[in-house]
Amino acid sequence: MEIEEHMGATSEGDACVWVHCVKELYLQPHYFNQVQKGVGDAMNATINKYQGDLAGVVRQHKNVKLLSVDGTITDEESYIKLQVEADFEVFRPFVGCKLKGVVNKVSANNVSCLVHELFNVSCPNTMGSDDWVGYNAVLGQEITCQVTKVDLSGRIPYIRASIVKLHQTENGNHKHFNDEEEEEVVEEEPVETPKKKKKKKDKSGERVKEKKKKKHDSEEEASSTPKKKSKSRREDVSSESEVIEIPEIDILKALKRKRKSGDLPDSPRPKSKKRKLHMNEAGDKFYYDDDGGPIFV
Amino acid sequence: MSILRLEGTPSRASLAGLTPRVHFALPSDIDSIVSNFLTGTDKTRYQELLVSLKSASNSDENLINLLESCYTNVNKLDERVHSLVIAILNLNWNSSSDTLASKFQQFLLELVATHTYFTSPALESLLRKFYGFGDEPWPSTKPSVKEELHFSRVHETINQILKIIPMSANVLLQACDICFPFMKRGSRVNQSYVYNLFKICTYRPEMRSKILSLIIKKVISIDVQIPRKLLEALDDDEEEMETDAKMDDTETVFTMDDVSRSAASRITSVVDTNMQQQLAQTLDLLMEQIFVFIKEFCSRDADENEIIHHQSIFMDFLDIFEHQLLNVHGSHHVQFCMFYLCTLRPILPELFLTALWSKVTRMGENAVVRQTAAHYIASVVSRGRFVSVNATRSILQQMSKWCHAYVEAQQDATICDVKMHGIFYSVCQGLFYIVAFRHADLVATEKGLKWVQSLGLAKLVTSRLNPLKPCLPAVAQNFATVTRTYQIAYCFTVLEKNSRSQLPTVSLSGQQTVTNLNCFFPFDPYLLNRSAVFVNDQYREYEPLEQPGDERSDSENEETFGTPPKESLPKCMSPGSFTHLVSPTKLSRSLDKFSYGSSPGFKAY
Numbered sequence: 001m002e003i004e005e006h007m008g009a010t011s012e013g014d015a016c017v018w019v020h021c022v023k024e025l026y027l028q029p030h031y032f033n034q035v036q037k038g039v040g041d042a043m044n045a046t047i048n049k050y051q052g053d054l055a056g057v058v059r060q061h062k063n064v065k066l067l068s069v070d071g072t073i074t075d076e077e078s079y080i081k082l083q084v085e086a087d088f089e090v091f092r093p094f095v096g097c098k099l100k101g102v103v104n105k106v107s108a109n110n111v112s113c114l115v116h117e118l119f120n121v122s123c124p125n126t127m128g129s130d131d132w133v134g135y136n137a138v139l140g141q142e143i144t145c146q147v148t149k150v151d152l153s154g155r156i157p158y159i160r161a162s163i164v165k166l167h168q169t170e171n172g173n174h175k176h177f178n179d180e181e182e183e184e185v186v187e188e189e190p191v192e193t194p195k196k197k198k199k200k201k202d203k204s205g206e207r208v209k210e211k212k213k214k215k216h217d218s219e220e221e222a223s224s225t226p227k228k229k230s231k232s233r234r235e236d237v238s239s240e241s242e243v244i245e246i247p248e249i250d251i252l253k254a255l256k257r258k259r260k261s262g263d264l265p266d267s268p269r270p271k272s273k274k275r276k277l278h279m280n281e282a283g284d285k286f287y288y289d290d291d292g293g294p295i296f297v
Numbered sequence: 298m299s300i301l302r303l304e305g306t307p308s309r310a311s312l313a314g315l316t317p318r319v320h321f322a323l324p325s326d327i328d329s330i331v332s333n334f335l336t337g338t339d340k341t342r343y344q345e346l347l348v349s350l351k352s353a354s355n356s357d358e359n360l361i362n363l364l365e366s367c368y369t370n371v372n373k374l375d376e377r378v379h380s381l382v383i384a385i386l387n388l389n390w391n392s393s394s395d396t397l398a399s400k401f402q403q404f405l406l407e408l409v410a411t412h413t414y415f416t417s418p419a420l421e422s423l424l425r426k427f428y429g430f431g432d433e434p435w436p437s438t439k440p441s442v443k444e445e446l447h448f449s450r451v452h453e454t455i456n457q458i459l460k461i462i463p464m465s466a467n468v469l470l471q472a473c474d475i476c477f478p479f480m481k482r483g484s485r486v487n488q489s490y491v492y493n494l495f496k497i498c499t500y501r502p503e504m505r506s507k508i509l510s511l512i513i514k515k516v517i518s519i520d521v522q523i524p525r526k527l528l529e530a531l532d533d534d535e536e537e538m539e540t541d542a543k544m545d546d547t548e549t550v551f552t553m554d555d556v557s558r559s560a561a562s563r564i565t566s567v568v569d570t571n572m573q574q575q576l577a578q579t580l581d582l583l584m585e586q587i588f589v590f591i592k593e594f595c596s597r598d599a600d601e602n603e604i605i606h607h608q609s610i611f612m613d614f615l616d617i618f619e620h621q622l623l624n625v626h627g628s629h630h631v632q633f634c635m636f637y638l639c640t641l642r643p644i645l646p647e648l649f650l651t652a653l654w655s656k657v658t659r660m661g662e663n664a665v666v667r668q669t670a671a672h673y674i675a676s677v678v679s680r681g682r683f684v685s686v687n688a689t690r691s692i693l694q695q696m697s698k699w700c701h702a703y704v705e706a707q708q709d710a711t712i713c714d715v716k717m718h719g720i721f722y723s724v725c726q727g728l729f730y731i732v733a734f735r736h737a738d739l740v741a742t743e744k745g746l747k748w749v750q751s752l753g754l755a756k757l758v759t760s761r762l763n764p765l766k767p768c769l770p771a772v773a774q775n776f777a778t779v780t781r782t783y784q785i786a787y788c789f790t791v792l793e794k795n796s797r798s799q800l801p802t803v804s805l806s807g808q809q810t811v812t813n814l815n816c817f818f819p820f821d822p823y824l825l826n827r828s829a830v831f832v833n834d835q836y837r838e839y840e841p842l843e844q845p846g847d848e849r850s851d852s853e854n855e856e857t858f859g860t861p862p863k864e865s866l867p868k869c870m871s872p873g874s875f876t877h878l879v880s881p882t883k884l885s886r887s888l889d890k891f892s893y894g895s896s897p898g899f900k901a902y
Contacts, residue, residue, distance in 0.1 A: 105410045112410040124372040156413040
């Protein structure tokens with residue numbers, strides 16, 4: 001049923017993968033005359049929630065397409081079942097993988113950090129050793145850890161890890177963990193930027209298309225009546241085209257980032273746009289400046 | 298279970314100094330207890346610890362020691378010792394000393410940061426602290442200083458948990474719902490809980506709309522439990538009821554031998570009314586909390602942000618209104634939160650009316666919702682002092698325009714079918730109701746009179762759809778009187794014809810079909826004593842047309858009850874003789890009161 005195709009990890013240390021797959025959505029009857037909104041709401045409802053069929057927590061999605069013209073209503077169930085194809089960014093940590101996070105709580109035997117500013121990872125001092133790395137951790141510090149236990153199925157995912165490395169910032173003063181957003185952006189930049197540009201273009205193109213389609217759809221829906229087909233009734237969702245393009249719903253997030261970069265012109269973000277980050281054996285990041293010399297981040 | 302096996306029991310002397318009670322010292326070596334329990338070597342000590350934690354007679358000192366040892370061994374307290382963690386979470390810590398409270402907070406934060414799956418029980422245990430202590434409602438809208446301190450500690454802890462675990466916001470919302478006290482649990486508990494939920498909104502503004510929606514949902518469920526008649530009866534016969542209850546008590550004492558069925562039913566009815574009385578008190582207190590929240594929220598920073606502030610809270614409530622209140626049947630008081638919001642700024646009633654009107658005219662909307670929206674428009678324009686004359690005019694203009702367009706479109710229609718044209722009749726009734734209610738404002742000037750004449754009410758009244766027929770008789774009568782006085786339209790011939798042609802219709806099922814509109818006047822007088830102060834300033838009572846020689850005796854009024862008979866028609870021509878919908882026996886009472894229920898709240902003569 002599910003066609004899954006890995007599109008590769010987004011960047012190292014965040015345990016996220018892009019997955020292209022077919023997903024079944026169940027829409028409530030009040031979406032009958034606004035299928036697009038229904039699909040959008042149902043897709044957004046998956047964000048930051050564990051999805052069993054994707055084996056991970058969905059971070060974002062894009063390129064949502066309705067696969068079939070019809071939605072089905074089976075038996076006495078009230079909802080419409082729709083098949084949707086989309087790309088999902090799935091947070092899928094596994095035992096042994098490395099995660100990068102920011103320390104947000106330090107206590108005697110435990111260091112807790114946030115990955116993606118959202119997922120809590122706890123790094124306890126399980127052995128009770130005296131020379132534990134975690135004793136040196138400071139609030140707001142960047143940290144790399146290796147996952148030892150994962151349970152994503154709860155309402156709040158549970159991840160336990162052991163500390164691999166504490167990253168030192170250059171000046172020695174650590175950023176407060178409220179500011180780490182910029183920090184993370186720098187790392188994701190080389191991979192994420194080209195995609196985002198594409199997205200924006202796509203969006204504007206799609207919107208025009210949709211406006212036309214919307215009109216058509218609403219007219220169609222108003223006239224269509226439910227038909228009976230053997231055991232299952234079928235509800236016409238749209239009749240014109242086989243595929244409806246649904247706009248990328250993560251607009252809020254994009255807006256937020258946009259505003260962020262606009263507000264903070266001095267943030268390291270524009271710089272790293274052009275330059276590719278490299279990493280040496282020690283794990284330090286650097287990029288080559290115009291003269292070809294390495295500059296460490 | 299032997300108490301002698303507990304290790305580390307302090308000497309009698311040290312215990313004796315604390316309280317006269319006997320305390321069993323809690324063990325401080327959580328580490329070994331838990332590991333022994335997990336390996337299976339010694340399970341009894343673990344069970345003993347559980348029992349002593351639940352016994353609720355532990356001294357502060359013992360608890361502090363226990364929490365400290367838990368704090369250092371928090372890594373070991375995982376899901377395998379779930380019951381121990383739950384027992385610790387349910388400890389009664391907030392009423393005790395400051396040190397204990399801070400230790401508990403420290404432990405709680407450490408626990409949720411290490412084991413995220415305990416976030417939900419931790420938050421639930423915190424939310425249960427919001428029930429407060431005591432049974433009597435607070436005399437003012439705020440808790441006592443001691444309780445406030447107790448609450449502020451809990452709030453601080455919740456806030457920190459939310460900061461450490463960003464994903465816990467949804468968990469908190471769910472926990473708020475789970476922990477919401479049952480409506481019959483007592484007014485104090487509900488008041489205290491709602492007060493604290495509003496507190497959460499102040500430091501977590503992003504959760505505000507969802508928390509508000511939860512609160513309104515719960516308040517609605519209380520509101521629909523209390524019939525309006527009961528509240529009226531409560532207002533009037535409070536003392537009478539009390540004596541009645543006493544009489545019943547004595548009766549039951551003496552007739553124990555053969556309890557007649559009537560006596561038993563009387564007792565249950567008294568119990569029921571007592572229950573509903575209590576519910577009414579709960580509702581009163583909760584409505585008060587809602588009003589206070591709105592008031593405080595809007596006055597928090599009263600500078601340049603004021604407008605944005607007001608609008609944001611208004612939009613939150615409007616959203617809740619559209620999703621919840623518009624779909625509710627039989628609520629009497631919750632909708633007054635919208636009424637109160639509208640009093641804040643002159644722009645807000647206009648926004649409210651626009652939203653309602655767009656609901657009425659939206660084709661895709663459910664017919665019931667559209668009708669309810671029309672009723673809301675009629676009621677808010679008539680009852681709210683904050684609705685300016687201009688706003689009234691503009692909404693009347695829109696309504697009459699829509700009605701005329703409807704009549705144009707339905708020229709083939711010959712019969713008055715409430716089911717088919719329900720929305721049209723609702724809008725028309727709203728139109729008549731507003732005109733009858735606000736005639737004084739509308740025709741204050743000559744220009745105003747001309748404007749009312751330009752609405753084309755006469756044409757509407759005499760149209761083939763006959764909008765006066767399904768209208769509530771009181772509305773139709775009053776409208777007829779007002780329009781006759783100002784020579785806007787002449788309705789009495791139509792009314793007479795309608796009353797003559799009204800035949801009892803019987804459907805196949807044997808029940809009489811409804812020929813009247815399903816009437817609903819959401820802003821009928823507010824009957825809750827404590828919270829009424831927020832509403833009364835801006836509430837418009839009905840001011841009848843005053844004309845000499847309208848005095849009528851009660852018997853004559855009784856005659857006109859229901860559909861006016863033919864011979865009483867001349868009496869109907871005067872404004873004083875419109876029908877009473879309350880039963881004739883209650884007429885004497887309704888002389889100085891409003892008539893409620895299905896009536897529009899016109900003043901009775």
